Amino acid sequence: MKAVIVLPAYNEASVIRQVIANLPKKLNGISNLEYVVINDGSTDQTGAIAKKEGIKILSHIINRGLGAAIKTGIDYAKSQDVDLFVTFDSDGQHNPRDIQKVINPILQEKADLVIGTRFKNKQKVPLDRLIINKLANLATLLFFGVLTTDSQSGLRAFSKKAIKHIDFKADKMDFSSEILLEAKRHNLKVIEVPIDLIYTPYSREKGQKNMNALSIFAKFLVRLYR
Numbered sequence: 001m002k003a004v005i006v007l008p009a010y011n012e013a014s015v016i017r018q019v020i021a022n023l024p025k026k027l028n029g030i031s032n033l034e035y036v037v038i039n040d041g042s043t044d045q046t047g048a049i050a051k052k053e054g055i056k057i058l059s060h061i062i063n064r065g066l067g068a069a070i071k072t073g074i075d076y077a078k079s080q081d082v083d084l085f086v087t088f089d090s091d092g093q094h095n096p097r098d099i100q101k102v103i104n105p106i107l108q109e110k111a112d113l114v115i116g117t118r119f120k121n122k123q124k125v126p127l128d129r130l131i132i133n134k135l136a137n138l139a140t141l142l143f144f145g146v147l148t149t150d151s152q153s154g155l156r157a158f159s160k161k162a163i164k165h166i167d168f169k170a171d172k173m174d175f176s177s178e179i180l181l182e183a184k185r186h187n188l189k190v191i192e193v194p195i196d197l198i199y200t201p202y203s204r205e206k207g208q209k210n211m212n213a214l215s216i217f218a219k220f221l222v223r224l225y226r
Helices: 016-023 046-052 068-080 098-107 127-144 158-163 175-187 201-206 212-225
Strands: 004-007 032-040 055-062 085-086 115-117 157-159 191-195
Touching: 004 016, 004 068, 016 032, 016 046, 016 175, 032 046, 032 068, 046 055, 055 068, 068 085, 068 158, 085 175, 098 115, 098 157, 115 175, 127 201, 157 158, 157 175, 158 191
Parallel strands: 004 032, 004 085, 032 055, 115 191
Antiparallel strands: 085 157, 115 157
16 A cells, blocks of 8 residues: 655744654555655745655745645645555644544545544634634535535545545635535545644644635635636
8 A cells, every 4th residue: 555645835944854753654554655745835944854854845936825735745646656645734733643543544445535633522722723613614514515523624634536536726725625525526435533633833823824714715705606
């Protein structure tokens, strides 16, 4: 079983070395494991640091957005004919041990797309982040007809079937909801698994900005009535 795990990164020089160091070297059920950093037009030393850590780098000349970085990762996964594809945020907000959790349902052939949800465990969530997540989930339900507890999660696993069929257009944060729409459109089996919630001052600063939620909501409206 061949897997590619992609870390989209934009100006993560202060944390990327530690994030890479903490990634598991082996995963149960995976015989061929590769990590890839998508350096999304960083203006700091993100790419150079990741390269020194011996990890493969794919770079955008300019910052194109998280959705574009994930698309680059999916295209790479297709070119390598992988069996499993994972997205993992590079700002330190995910627990590396949770990678095994999200891939297990695919290895067991119970799912095509697995979302690591940060909101099923009883963990303390900053109020602003809780509100943003609920708004994003509501928009995903209203505009795409997909019910989820964590539409914006950065930790996801895709089966080979999902890699083949999911084709989203958004380059920015709204791609997360579009992935779920694509899964519904292609009758892919989607499940959620609880993952740890790690909020640090750094990850909060690097994550979804509060005002961006309004922008994403507006994009959903435009797409709905286009």
